[in-house]
Amino acid sequence: MLTSRRGLLIVDMQQDFVAPHGALSVRGAKELIPQIRAEIETARRNGDLVIWTQDWHPERTAHFAAFGGTWPTHCVAGTDGAEVVPELATLQEPHDLLIRKGVAGEDGYSAFSVRDPILGEAAPTELHDRLKERAIQQVRICGVATDWCVKSTALDALRLGYTVEVIRAGIAAVALNPDDEEVALNEITEAGGVLI
Numbered sequence: 001m002l003t004s005r006r007g008l009l010i011v012d013m014q015q016d017f018v019a020p021h022g023a024l025s026v027r028g029a030k031e032l033i034p035q036i037r038a039e040i041e042t043a044r045r046n047g048d049l050v051i052w053t054q055d056w057h058p059e060r061t062a063h064f065a066a067f068g069g070t071w072p073t074h075c076v077a078g079t080d081g082a083e084v085v086p087e088l089a090t091l092q093e094p095h096d097l098l099i100r101k102g103v104a105g106e107d108g109y110s111a112f113s114v115r116d117p118i119l120g121e122a123a124p125t126e127l128h129d130r131l132k133e134r135a136i137q138q139v140r141i142c143g144v145a146t147d148w149c150v151k152s153t154a155l156d157a158l159r160l161g162y163t164v165e166v167i168r169a170g171i172a173a174v175a176l177n178p179d180d181e182e183v184a185l186n187e188i189t190e191a192g193g194v195l196i
Helices: 030-046 127-133 146-159 180-190
Strands: 006-011 049-055 097-101 113-115 122-124 138-144 163-172
Touching: 006 030, 006 146, 030 049, 030 138, 030 163, 049 146, 097 127, 122 127, 138 146, 146 163, 146 180, 163 180
Parallel strands: 006 049, 006 138, 049 097, 138 163
Antiparallel strands: 113 122
């Protein structure tokens, strides 16, 4: 039963990002699983809302390098690679909130918004409205990747007025450049987020 105004937001802990053989495997992501399991258990005890995000792309999208985008093909809707890793999927419950991103081919970095990969136009996901319905005021964020989806989610949450905590032991970065994670964390803290 939800009794708090907090949410635990688990970003993109999917096979293609977490499994070592995943299409866009993030170094260190698999090692986050015990910490995230512990965070989920704590959230349940505290009556917090648990929120899951999933990249959920169509087979053809300008988000993918094969069609002019940045990334290798990953998290295609309905494939094993798009599924939450089994070690965490067993903890999902029916009253949790699930947000799927990029379903119409958009860039889906933030849990709160998507962007047309060609025109650059942004549109909201349903997350902000769903959190307002539940009077959620604070979000704790974990998952992948620090320098992309975690950062974008945290910055959008701050912009929308939430109190934001990022769980330092529960995130991992793609780090296309060596300092990308540090830069991302600095952006979050400078915008008002807290690392815990």
